[in-house]
Amino acid sequence: MASNSPPGVDGPLFKRALLGSLSWLAANHEEANRLNVFPVPDGDTGTNMLLTLQSAVEDIKDSNAAEVSKIAKLASHGSLMGARGNSGVILSQIFRGFARAVEGKSSLTPRELAAAFEEAANAAYRAVNKPTEGTILTVAREAGRAATAAASEPDASVPSVIAAATQGARAAVLKTPSQLNILREAGVVDAGGFGLQIILEGMLKTVEEVDAMPDRPAAARPQAAQAALELPEGGWGYCTEFLIEGTKLDTEAIRNQIEALGNSVMVVGEPELVKVHVHTDDPTRVIALAGRYGKLLKLNVGDMSTQHRRILESEAAGAKPPRPNGVGLVAVVAGSGLVEIFQGLGVDVIVEGGQTMNPSTQDMLIAIESVPYDEVILLPNNRNVILAAKQVASLTKKKVHVLETHSVPEGVAAVVAFRPDRSGAANVAAMKDEAERVQTIEVTHAVRDTRSNGLRVKKGDVIGLINEKLEFAGRDYAEVVNKALGKLGPDSYELVTVYRGAGASEDELENLQTAIRSNFPGLEVEVQQGGQQHYPFILSVE
Amino acid sequence: MAAKRPFAVVTDSTADLPDEWRDRYGIEVVPLKVLFGSETFRDRIDITDDEFFRRLATATKLPTTSAPSPGEFAEVFTRLAKDHSGCISIHIGARLSATAEAARVGAQSVEGFKVNVIDSKTVTMPLAFLCRVAAECATLEEASAAVEERVSKCRVLALLDTLKYIEMGGRVSRAQAMIGTMLDLKPLLLVTPDSPDVKSVDRVRTRSRAIPRMVEYFSADLPVEHVAVVHAQAPDEAETIAANLRKTLRGLEIPIGSIGCVLATHTGPKALGLVYIKK
Numbered sequence: 001m002a003s004n005s006p007p008g009v010d011g012p013l014f015k016r017a018l019l020g021s022l023s024w025l026a027a028n029h030e031e032a033n034r035l036n037v038f039p040v041p042d043g044d045t046g047t048n049m050l051l052t053l054q055s056a057v058e059d060i061k062d063s064n065a066a067e068v069s070k071i072a073k074l075a076s077h078g079s080l081m082g083a084r085g086n087s088g089v090i091l092s093q094i095f096r097g098f099a100r101a102v103e104g105k106s107s108l109t110p111r112e113l114a115a116a117f118e119e120a121a122n123a124a125y126r127a128v129n130k131p132t133e134g135t136i137l138t139v140a141r142e143a144g145r146a147a148t149a150a151a152s153e154p155d156a157s158v159p160s161v162i163a164a165a166t167q168g169a170r171a172a173v174l175k176t177p178s179q180l181n182i183l184r185e186a187g188v189v190d191a192g193g194f195g196l197q198i199i200l201e202g203m204l205k206t207v208e209e210v211d212a213m214p215d216r217p218a219a220a221r222p223q224a225a226q227a228a229l230e231l232p233e234g235g236w237g238y239c240t241e242f243l244i245e246g247t248k249l250d251t252e253a254i255r256n257q258i259e260a261l262g263n264s265v266m267v268v269g270e271p272e273l274v275k276v277h278v279h280t281d282d283p284t285r286v287i288a289l290a291g292r293y294g295k296l297l298k299l300n301v302g303d304m305s306t307q308h309r310r311i312l313e314s315e316a317a318g319a320k321p322p323r324p325n326g327v328g329l330v331a332v333v334a335g336s337g338l339v340e341i342f343q344g345l346g347v348d349v350i351v352e353g354g355q356t357m358n359p360s361t362q363d364m365l366i367a368i369e370s371v372p373y374d375e376v377i378l379l380p381n382n383r384n385v386i387l388a389a390k391q392v393a394s395l396t397k398k399k400v401h402v403l404e405t406h407s408v409p410e411g412v413a414a415v416v417a418f419r420p421d422r423s424g425a426a427n428v429a430a431m432k433d434e435a436e437r438v439q440t441i442e443v444t445h446a447v448r449d450t451r452s453n454g455l456r457v458k459k460g461d462v463i464g465l466i467n468e469k470l471e472f473a474g475r476d477y478a479e480v481v482n483k484a485l486g487k488l489g490p491d492s493y494e495l496v497t498v499y500r501g502a503g504a505s506e507d508e509l510e511n512l513q514t515a516i517r518s519n520f521p522g523l524e525v526e527v528q529q530g531g532q533q534h535y536p537f538i539l540s541v542e
Numbered sequence: 543m544a545a546k547r548p549f550a551v552v553t554d555s556t557a558d559l560p561d562e563w564r565d566r567y568g569i570e571v572v573p574l575k576v577l578f579g580s581e582t583f584r585d586r587i588d589i590t591d592d593e594f595f596r597r598l599a600t601a602t603k604l605p606t607t608s609a610p611s612p613g614e615f616a617e618v619f620t621r622l623a624k625d626h627s628g629c630i631s632i633h634i635g636a637r638l639s640a641t642a643e644a645a646r647v648g649a650q651s652v653e654g655f656k657v658n659v660i661d662s663k664t665v666t667m668p669l670a671f672l673c674r675v676a677a678e679c680a681t682l683e684e685a686s687a688a689v690e691e692r693v694s695k696c697r698v699l700a701l702l703d704t705l706k707y708i709e710m711g712g713r714v715s716r717a718q719a720m721i722g723t724m725l726d727l728k729p730l731l732l733v734t735p736d737s738p739d740v741k742s743v744d745r746v747r748t749r750s751r752a753i754p755r756m757v758e759y760f761s762a763d764l765p766v767e768h769v770a771v772v773h774a775q776a777p778d779e780a781e782t783i784a785a786n787l788r789k790t791l792r793g794l795e796i797p798i799g800s801i802g803c804v805l806a807t808h809t810g811p812k813a814l815g816l817v818y819i820k821k
Contacts, residue, residue, distance in 0.1 A: 341725055416727065416745055495748045497725075526726050542747055 008107035009158055011065040017162075017203040018075060022057050024202030025050050025195065032198070035191035044356050045191035048085030051360065053199065055082020056095055058281060067106040072099040080391060081284075081365070085358040087192035089387040090124050090136050092361075094196075097123020110161045114151035117165055118144035134179025136192035142172035143200060162204045169197040185451040240283040242370075244274045246294020254293060261286050284362065287369050296370055327424040328371035331379040331411055332359055332389070335532030338408060338499065345415040347379075348372075354382050354408075355534055361391045368396055375399040375424045377431070381411035383468060401428045406468060407440040408499060408530070409540030439493070440467050441484045441539040443477055477508055477537055478515035488541055490520040497540040499530030504537055512537065549682035550622045552631040554610065554641050555585035557669035558772055558799040567677035572618055574634075574641060574804040575608045585804045594803035595775050595811055604710050607804045609640040615648025619657055628656035628682040632672050632689060635663040637738060658686045660693070663735035667770040667799045667817045668696035695820040697763065698733040700813060701756045703749065705729055707810035708740070728752040730759065753783065753814065760816045769794060769818035774801040775811045783814070 009017075025046075032046025056079035065071055076099035079092035101119035102108060108116065121140035125131050146168025147161045176190040177183040183190060240262075244254070248271050262280030274293075280286050290296060329347045333339050334354040342350060349367040353359035368376045376398055380389040383406045393400040401424060405411040414431035422430070442465045446457045457463060457473045464472040464480035472483040485496070496516060500509050509527065516525050530538060552570040553559060559571055573584040578597055583589035589597075598605065615631075622629055631649070633642040642661045649657035662669050672689050679685035702708060704726060730744040730752065743759060746752040760769075769787070773780035777798070784796045799817075801809060 345725065412725070413747065416725075416747055419744060494750055497747075528725065 007158065008109050009068050009113050010107040011063075011067050011071045013158075013207065014068045014071045015060050015063065015065075017206045018053075018057050018060060018071070020206030021199040021202035022050075022053050024205060025053055025198050028198045029195070032191045032195045035188045035194055044358065045085065045087050046195055048088040048358055049091055049192065049195040049199075051084050052079050052082050052088035052091050055079055055360065055362070056092070058082070068108055069099070069102050069105050072102050075099065080395070081362040082360045083388050083391060084360045085384050086387050087136055087195060088358070089361075089391060090128065090140075090192065091196070091199075092391070093124045093127035094120045094140055096127075097121070108158075110156040110158055111151040113158060114144070114147035114161050114165075117147040117161075120144065132180070134176040134183060134193075135190050136196050138176065138179065139169050139172040139190070139193035139196050143169040143196070146171075159204070159207045162200065162207055166197065166200040166204045169193070169200050173197050182452065187450075238280055238283045240280055240286055241275075241277045242287070242290065243297040244276060244290050244294045245272065245297055246274075247272060249274045249293055254290070257289055258286060261289070283366055284369065287366060291369070295372055323373065323420040325420055325423055325427070326373050326375060327420075327427060328368075328373035328376040329379070329415065329418060330364065330367045330371060330376055331415065332364070332381050332385050333408070333411070335499075335502070335530045337529035337531035339531075341412065341528060341530075342415060345412070346418060346420070347415060353385065354532070355384070358382070358384050358388065361388045361395065364389055364392045365395050368392060368398055368400060371398075373398075375401075377401045377403055377418070377424065377428060379403050379405045379411045379414060381405045381408055399424065401425075403428055403431055403435065405435050407442070408532070408538050409438045409440045409497070409542075410435040412497075412540060413438040413542065437542060439488050439541040441465070441481065441488075441537075441541060442468070442535050443480055443537040443539070444535045446473070476511070477504070478512050481512060481537070481539065482515055482519050484539075485516065485520055485523075485541065490523055493523060493541050495524045495526065495540075495542050496520075497526045497528060497542075499528050499532065499538040499540070501530055501532045501534070501536045501538065503533070503535075508536065546625055546627045548626070548680070549628040549630060549685060550626040551673050551677045551685070552618060552622070552629055552645070553669055553673050554633050554645075555802050556634040556639070556641070556665050556805050557632075557673060558666045558802055558805070559670040559673060560797060560799060563670060563674055567674060569673050569677060570618060570622065572610045572615060572641075572645075574610060574639070576605050576803050576807055577608065578605045579603065583803070585802050589803060591775075591800055591803055591806070594806065598806075598811065604707070605807050607639075607807050609644050612644045612647035612651070615645045616651045619649055619652040619655055623652055623655035626655075628658070630658045630660065630676050630682060630685050630689065632660045632662055632669060632676065634665045634669065635733070635735075636661040637663070638665055638733075638740075656682065658682060660686070660689050662689075662696065663693055664696035664698055664733055664817075666698060666772050666801060666805060666815060667797070668698065668768075668819055670799065671768040671770070671819055672696070692767075692819050694735050695767070696735060696818075697820065698731075698815055698817045699743075699756055699759055700731045700733070700809065700815040701749075701752050702729050702731065702809055703812035704810050708808050730756055732759075749812075753779065756814070756816055757783065757786070760818070763818070763820060764791075765821040766791075766794070766818040767821045769816065770797045770799050772799040772801050772815040772817055774806045774809055774813040776814055779814060783816070 029046030029050040033044060056075040059074045059078050060071055063074060076095045079095045083089045083092040097120035098116050101116035121144040124137055124140050131137050143165040147165040150156055150161050150164030173189050173193045176193055251274055258278050261282060262278040276290060278286055330349050331342045331347045332351045332353050333342050334352055339350050348371045351359045351363050351367045378389050378400055380386045386404050389402045403414055405414055414435040417431045417434040418427055444463060446459055446461045446463050449459050450457050452470050455470060455473050461473045462477055462480050463470055464484045466484055472480050474480045513525055550570060555571055555573040559569060564571060573587050576583050578601060631645045633645055636642045642659055646659045662672055672692060675688050676685040679688055727745040728749055729742050732741045732743045744755055746755055771780045771784045780798050784798050788796050801813060
């Protein structure tokens with residue numbers, strides 16, 4: 001080596017490394033999805049991590065920053081905005097910890113890089129209420145430890161540190177089944193941990209290539225890194241549309257300001273009502289800007305690159321009388337019938353998403369900003385959305401209460417208890433009580449063979465979950481629901497609401513109703529068209 | 543011929559006046575009507591409550607209701623004019639029904655007979671209480687003053703078993719009630735004299751939770767001068783509510799009333815109400 005100090009990680013290198021991670025994860029995220037432990041169709045850990053990483057990289061693509069600290073900061077902000085699902089949120093915290101560790105630095109020595117990896121893992125641990133070993137957290141920590149060990153070697157280099165981190169991650173991933181029973185039973189490794197391993201591998205491929213000296217055997221040029229550098233020019237924009245209702249609106253002035261934030265800008269209308277359309281990378285800023293001119297109506301933000309997400313404003317939002325308590329309601333729901341039910345109960349804005357389509361922190365933030373109240377109660381209605389929902393509170397000036405609803409029935413029960421004449425805090429307390437009172441039965445088909453909770457399940461079997469826990473498997477819906485209701489003890493309940501999913505036929509619904517009525521004559525049965533995907537039936541028992 | 547009695551008390555069938563009160567005080571009850579298609583029934587005259595609910599259960603189309611005509615009121619006032627020097631005519635809230643207006647128009651056609659028509663702004667047994675208050679007064683002026691004073695204090699808390707009927711009748715503003723939903727909710731409604739609409743105060747998914755909720759709202763509105771429990775085909779639940787209230791509200795009679803078929807057309811079966819006049 002010509003110099004004592006080997007080349008460090010500067011802005012451009014870190015940028016390339018992240019793009020390498022992105023392309024490698026893009027090529028492998030399906031693999032992570034397949035590592036889904038639970039037989040319910042929520043195998044989207046890989047997708048969630050990919051979308052989170054895409055968001056992390058979004059602002060970096062156009063940055064020429066020389067300092068690693070600047071790139072890390074962009075990644076931290078971007079991943080936080082785009083965080084989806086639990087693994088995605090943890091990933092965003094890893095970026096955050098990394099960014100903090102490298103603050104003010106233009107380039108990292110191998111030792112500093114290893115320290116940043118360790119700090120990234122620590123930040124992730126701190127962000128989680130009850131850290132579970134055998135998950136992405138463990139993998140992040142082991143990667144950090146291995147990196148630190150490698151950095152103290154005399155000939156330590158950036159590639160050797162990243163290689164050690166990758167190796168540490170791989171070893172930790174392989175060990176996850178011994179740490180978590182649920183993984184061992186299912187015979188898989190942890191999907192989130194595997195995702196992190198892929199991200200490190202992507203970095204390694206990039207730096208090895210950069211580092212390749214002429215006298216070294218040329219490494220096979222990774223296809224993935226190549227793909228990452230050919231990102232589309234326009235980036236991942238959001239098609240953002242809304243109406244501004246106000247007085248003496250100046251379309252010219254509004255257009256000028258919005259043009260600075262995106263392209264395909266269209267601002268038309270009259271002094272009282274202006275229609276805005278823009279493709280932008282930062283819908284939140286557009287909305288904040290427009291919000292200064294008046295009230296925003298019919299807000300619709302479409303993610304043009306990845307998944308199509310819609311934010312639906314309740315039809316009559318403009319016509320509703322203002323709520324005496326000044327508290328808005330935002331709910332995460334999917335399925336046309338369920339969307340209607342939540343809107344009918346008074347929810348102001350629906351964020352479409354749920355089981356296999358976790359909305360990002362940004363999706364929820366946009367929804368909250370578009371509600372015409374400064375205090376908002378947010379209902380995630382799914383365990384995998386809660387963590388991302390909790391991130392929103394720190395990103396808005398509005399007062400946000402995240403009511404931790406784990407299922408659609410809990411969400412409905414909570415919203416029913418909302419009263420427009422009661423304060424936000426009092427509503428949250430009452431809504432929480434109601435949500436906890438409801439029992440949820442979800443019925444679906446196993447997407448893979450597995451063993452879980454002492455049950456042996458074959459792919460395609462009908463499975464029944466009580467409050468998200470797999471309890472029963474069987475051949476038809478009625479059989480599984482009967483067992484589940486029997487377990488709950490029908491004497492303690494009086495009403496069963498059946499939300500029929502998109503995949504359930506009229507006959508199956510009829511059979512299910514008949515079975516419940518004949519086996520549990522004391523229970524009232526109500527049927528609603530939920531229209532949800534993946535779950536032929538969701539039942540609320542109260 | 544005996545001397546004319548000072549004044550008569552008239553109400554309508556939505557007062558759900560107990561038979562015993564009607565007989566004891568000689569209160570005149572003018573029936574509203576319920577219409578199943580082209581068939582018209584006078585409330586509690588041509589149809590009993592039990593018959594009404596039997597028909598309601600099998601009807602392909604929901605019944606409609608109508609107020610008495612001014613002519614029917616005129617007949618009643620003409621008859622009363624023979625042996626009374628005046629009359630107080632206390633009726634279902636004018637925002638809910640055209641009955642009070644019909645009484646006013648009917649009274650104009652009976653010359654030389656003074657009729658004080660009172661818009662009670664309420665419905666069901668608070669009306670019955672107002673009639674009793676009036677009947678216990680010595681003069682028409684006293685009776686009118688006593689009733690007028692209490693109109694602003696009448697409340698009806700109603701728990702419906704379904705939104706179906708009140709929605710058809712158009713008596714509840716849905717947007718305000720946040721009940722624009724397919725979901726079967728048990729709405730808790732409040733009729734107050736100062737609100738133009740029947741207000742939705744709460745909504746609950748199951749009946750067993752809704753009843754204590756209704757009692758909670760009532761308890762927050764104490765003290766009361768009069769209170770009754772009314773029901774549509776739910777006598778056992780009404781009796782339980784009344785029995786529990788009697789334990790805590792000593793000295794109050796707490797009668798139980800049965801909701802007549804005109805009002806029941808809007809509430810549907812299994813409706814329960816806590817109705818009262820505040821102190």
